[in-house]
Structures are given as structure tokens and as C-alpha cells.
Amino acid sequence: xxxxxxxxxxxxxxxxxxxxxxxxxxxxxxxxxxxxxxxxxxxxxxxxxxxxxxxxxxxxxxxxxxxxxxxxxxxxxxxxxxxxxxxxxxx
Amino acid sequence: xxxxxxxxxxxxxxxxxxxxxxxxxxxxxxxxxxxxxxxxxxxxxxxxxxxxxxxxxxxxxxxxxxxxxxxxxxxxxxxxxxxxxxxxxxxxxxxxxxxxxxxxxxxxxxxxxxxxxxxxxxxxxxxxxxxxxxxxxxxxxxxxxxxxxxxxxxxxxxxxxxxxxxxxxxxxxxxxxxxxxxxxxxxxxxxxxxxxxxxxxxxxxxxxxxxxxxxxxxxxxxxxxxxxxxxxxxxxxxxxxxxxxxxxxxxxxxxxxxxxxxxxxxxxxxxxxxxxxxxxxxxxxxxxxxxxxxxxxxxxxxxxxxxxxxxxxxxxxxxxxxxxxxxxxxxxxxxxxxxxxxxxxxxxxxxxxxxxxxxxxxxxxxxxxxxxxxxxxxxxxxxxxxxxxxxxxxxxxxxxxxxxxxxxxxxxxxxxxxxxxxxxxxxxxxxxxxxxxxxxxxxxxxxxxxxx
Numbered sequence: 001x002x003x004x005x006x007x008x009x010x011x012x013x014x015x016x017x018x019x020x021x022x023x024x025x026x027x028x029x030x031x032x033x034x035x036x037x038x039x040x041x042x043x044x045x046x047x048x049x050x051x052x053x054x055x056x057x058x059x060x061x062x063x064x065x066x067x068x069x070x071x072x073x074x075x076x077x078x079x080x081x082x083x084x085x086x087x088x089x090x091x
Numbered sequence: 092x093x094x095x096x097x098x099x100x101x102x103x104x105x106x107x108x109x110x111x112x113x114x115x116x117x118x119x120x121x122x123x124x125x126x127x128x129x130x131x132x133x134x135x136x137x138x139x140x141x142x143x144x145x146x147x148x149x150x151x152x153x154x155x156x157x158x159x160x161x162x163x164x165x166x167x168x169x170x171x172x173x174x175x176x177x178x179x180x181x182x183x184x185x186x187x188x189x190x191x192x193x194x195x196x197x198x199x200x201x202x203x204x205x206x207x208x209x210x211x212x213x214x215x216x217x218x219x220x221x222x223x224x225x226x227x228x229x230x231x232x233x234x235x236x237x238x239x240x241x242x243x244x245x246x247x248x249x250x251x252x253x254x255x256x257x258x259x260x261x262x263x264x265x266x267x268x269x270x271x272x273x274x275x276x277x278x279x280x281x282x283x284x285x286x287x288x289x290x291x292x293x294x295x296x297x298x299x300x301x302x303x304x305x306x307x308x309x310x311x312x313x314x315x316x317x318x319x320x321x322x323x324x325x326x327x328x329x330x331x332x333x334x335x336x337x338x339x340x341x342x343x344x345x346x347x348x349x350x351x352x353x354x355x356x357x358x359x360x361x362x363x364x365x366x367x368x369x370x371x372x373x374x375x376x377x378x379x380x381x382x383x384x385x386x387x388x389x390x391x392x393x394x395x396x397x398x399x400x401x402x403x404x405x406x407x408x409x410x411x412x413x414x415x416x417x418x419x420x421x422x423x424x425x426x427x428x429x430x431x432x433x434x435x436x437x438x439x440x441x442x443x444x445x446x447x448x449x450x451x452x453x454x455x456x457x458x459x460x461x462x463x464x465x466x467x468x469x470x471x472x473x474x475x476x477x478x479x480x481x482x483x484x485x486x487x488x489x490x491x492x493x494x495x496x497x498x499x500x501x502x503x504x505x506x507x508x509x510x511x512x513x514x515x516x517x518x519x520x521x522x523x524x525x526x527x528x529x530x531x532x533x534x535x536x537x538x539x540x541x542x543x
Contacts, residue, residue: 006093008102036095047098060156078102080159082093087347088340089097 011075116289169205188228282482338408364418365409378431390441421454427514
């Protein structure tokens with residue numbers, strides 16, 4: 001089983017959010033396996049599931065990098081290890 | 092595949108409903124630090140604590156980032172110092188407290204607990220010396236917390252110890268008068284104290300524990316309160332299920348963090364404490380939960396019943412979520428640390444008598460209660476004795492953390508800042524229990540048959 005993480009991206013809608021976040025994932029070796037995305041009024045929300053086995057940096061560093069990218073671009077981006085969701089929602 | 096709805100629920104709990112890990116606490120045994128030389132003992136405890144918990148803060152920071160959940164406090168709990176201090180006099184214990192503070196500072200943790208004594212049946216010279224040192228120790232340190240167990244259901248109540256604690260609390264309030272008597276916020280008097288509690292001020296490393304252990308305390312009043320609001324107009328049976336489910340989810344996060352912290356620090360996992368610990372943040376309040384259950388204001392008639400149900404449901408939901416549950420595990424009802432409790436006191440609805448009744452069904456006791464600075468020692472002892480008897484008679488933990496705020500009176504309030512919050516000064520009865528308290532001796536252990 002590959003190790004996965006969840007990227008949540010929220011903020012004001014703009015051109016290229018998915019492209020830029022995807023490019024960031026590719027740059028650090030995170031393989032995108034699922035995206036669900038919606039725009040409510042002007043508000044953009046995306047949940048991205050990525051495999052993190054082949055990350056070129058430590059996961060904590062990756063989390064810092066995506067969150068810093070978000071901050072610079074008016075988005076809130078959080079990367080969270082899948083275990084927190086599995087623990088909470090699976091018995 | 093992880094369900095999007097579940098992902099959003101978890102993210103919402105953390106971002107909007109203040110879900111966090113309240114504390115990762117490393118318990119450390121100091122039995123191997125004993126020495127007949129004071130300086131060697133002090134160096135031994137510093138070395139053992141800083142060596143064992145060296146990576147606690149960096150590992151917690153890693154876990155915070157990995158799982159995206161805040162870990163608010165990193166703490167250390169040590170063997171009650173009075174058990175390992177040997178022939179230290181009071182001055183020596185004050186130095187030991189300063190050494191604990193120095194170790195806490197070196198580790199970058201928030202609190203260190205264990206400056207305490209277990210005197211439920213009687214006290215040794217070491218314990219007397221430590222208790223005498225408490226006011227000075229708390230006034231001259233920042234992160235050291237102190238607890239004294241004065242009763243158990245099996246031993247009864249040591250009223251001599253309670254009488255002494257009345258004077259220790261007053262002295263602590265006086266010595267820390269320039270800072271709202273904050274020393275008293277770091278001092279707690281217990282009945283039936285648990286040995287694996289990760290929460291301060293009462294955390295210490297019990298005598299039955301291994302060399303080192305990881306105990307984790309979760310939080311989450313905001314999560315429970317929001318779920319109750321979403322459940323709308325349902326019966327109490329249905330509401331109990333709602334609370335159980337939320338408590339399960341919260342505790343699972345605690346279990347995950349505890350297991351990972353244990354792996355990464357190479358220290359065995361002890362317990363998850365299921366307590367619903369509030370903070371002064373709006374919405375992160377146990378009083379708010381009780382009000383969302385249908386009480387106009389916390390403290391009104393019906394509050395004890397609502398709290399009893401909440402506490403029971405939290406335990407039922409949490410127990411299945413963790414392999415080992417311990418500590419205090421229930422709902423905390425501190426006054427200053429809970430915005431809803433503060434507001435209920437300010438409205439005059441929540442009185443000390445109601446709080447006392449509530450402690451019979453919740454997990455701890457009279458917690459973070461500020462009272463007038465001129466409250467007599469005897470009245471403080473009376474409050475402690477009442478609260479402790481509730482614990483002893485009901486075979487449960489109870490505790491008192493009371494702040495006779497120097498120079499303050501009813502109508503004033505004191506602000507500690509941070510998680511300790513703001514406490515309105517509460518009204519007390521003035522009639523004296525002095526003759527009763529001064530009788531001294533022990534109240535015998537209660538009988539556990541002929542229950543009525």
C-alpha cells in the first residue's frame with residue numbers, strides 16, 4: 001500500500017490554481033491520484049489526494065512548502081498525512 | 092480511498108471547532124536519581140529529565156506538521172519529589188524545584204509536574220519539608236506544578252494535611268501577589284489522584300509506572316458542542332449517541348498521536364486521557380456544550396444531570412477508541428479556562444455550590460476558582476474538605492485548585508492570560524468552619540456496603 005496524504009486548498013478563485021498546485025506536487029515527487037474540486041460563488045475549494053512515497057523532501061518540509069506557496073498566493077493549503085483521517089473515520 | 096465528506100469533517104473540526112491535542116506528556120521516573128549528596132541529586136534529576144525528554148518538542152512539532160493538528164502543550168511529569176528527595180530540607184526542595192524549572196526551560200516545554208507529595212494517610216519528614224517549600228518553590232519558578240494527594244477512598248481523609256494546605260495556598264497567593272496570585276494556579280489538592288494524568292497542575296509520574304512513558308491528553312469541547320447543535324431537536328438517548336461518536340473520533344486522534352510519539356521517541360505508550368479540556372477561546376467550552384444540550388445558562392437547575400450524561404457519554408465513546416485509557420478522562424469544568432463558565436459566573440447563575448455538585452459527576456473538581464484574597468485559611472480548608480469528601484465517598488478523583496487572589500474581592504476579576512484565562516472572584520460564605528478543621532486527625536475511610 002502506498003502512503004498517501006491529503007492536500008486541502010481553499011481561497012478566492014483564480015486562473016491556474018490546479019495547474020500551479022499540481023506543478024508543485026510534481027516538483028517534489030508527490031503523485032496525484034485523486035482531485036475533487038468545487039467553486040462556490042467566488043470561493044475555490046479542492047481536496048487532492050497524493051502518494052508521498054517518492055517525495056524528494058521530508059513530508060514535514062513538503063507540508064511547509066505547500067503552505068508557504070499558499071500564503072504567497074492568497075490560498076490556504078494544508079498537507080495532512082492520511083493516517084489522521086483513517087484513524088478518525090475507520091474502525 | 093478516503094471519503095471526501097470525512098476529510099472535510101476532520102478539517103472542519105481542526106480549523107473551525109478548535110480540535111487539538113492538548114498535551115503530550117512524558118512521565119519520567121526519578122528513582123534512579125536518589126543520592127545522599129544534594130548537589131549530585133540535583134544534577135541527576137536535571138540530566139535524567141533532559142536526556143529522556145530531549146526530543147519531545149521536536150517530535151511533537153513533526154507530528155503537528157505530519158497530521159495537521161496542533162499539539163498545544165508539551166509537558167514532563169516526574170516522580171513526586173518527596174519520594175526521592177531523601178533528607179532534603181525545605182530550602183533543598185526549593186532548589187530542586189528550580190532545577191526542574193531549569194530542565195523544563197532547556198527542553199522548551201510548557202510545564203513540568205511532580206513537585207508533590209502523597210500524604211493521604213500521613214506524612215513523612217520529607218513530605219512535610221516539600222509541602223513547606225511549595226509557596227517559595229512556586230513563587231520562584233515559572234513552569235513547575237505541584238500537587239498533594241490528601242485522601243483516598245481506602246485511607247480516608249487526612250485532615251491535618253488539609254489544614255496545612257489551607258495555609259500553604261494562602262502563602263502561595265501572597266508570595267505571587269504581584270502576578271494575580273498565579274502560584275495557586277499551579278497547585279492542586281487531590282483525593283484519589285491518578286498516577287498517569289497528563290494534565291497540569293496535577294500530573295506526576297506514579298510509583299507503579301515504568302522508567303518513562305508517554306501519556307496524551309486530547310481536547311475537543313468545540314467538536315462536541317457543534318455536533319449537538321447540528322443534531323437539533325432530538326431525544327437525550329439520541330444525543331448521547333451523538334456525543335459518543337464525536338468522543339470516539341477525538342480520542343482516535345489522541346491514540347494516533349500517542350502511538351506515533353511513542354514510536355519516534357522510543358518511549359512506551361501509557362494512556363490516552365479522554366478529557367474534554369476547554370480553553371478560553373469562544374466555542375471551546377464545556378459550558379457551551381451544556382447550553383447546547385438545552386440549558387439557558389450553565390449553572391441553572393438541570394446542569395448536574397446534563398453534565399453527568401455528557402461525562403458518561405464521553406467515556407463510553409472514548410474507551411473504544413484507545414487501547415489504554417487513563418488519567419482523569421471526563422469533562423473538565425475549570426472556571427477561568429472556559430469562556431462559558433466565566434460568563435455564567437458573571438451572570439450570577441453559576442455558584443460555587445453548584446460547581447461542587449457538578450464535581451460529583453464530572454472528572455475532576457473545583458478547578459481554577461478565584462475567591463476573595465481575605466478568605467480565611469479555615470474557609471479554604473472547608474472548601475477543600477467538602478470537595479475531597481465527594482471524591483472519597485464516590486470512589487472518584489476530585490481536586491481543588493483555588494486562588495485566593497491577594498487584594499481582590501467579589502466584583503473584581505483576575506487575568507492570567509493564555510490557557511489559564513480570566514477568573515471572576517466568586518462569592519463564598521463567611522461563617523467559619525475553623526473549630527471543625529482544627530480538630531485535626533483523619534476522617535475514616537467510608538464503608539462500601541449499605542449504599543444509600
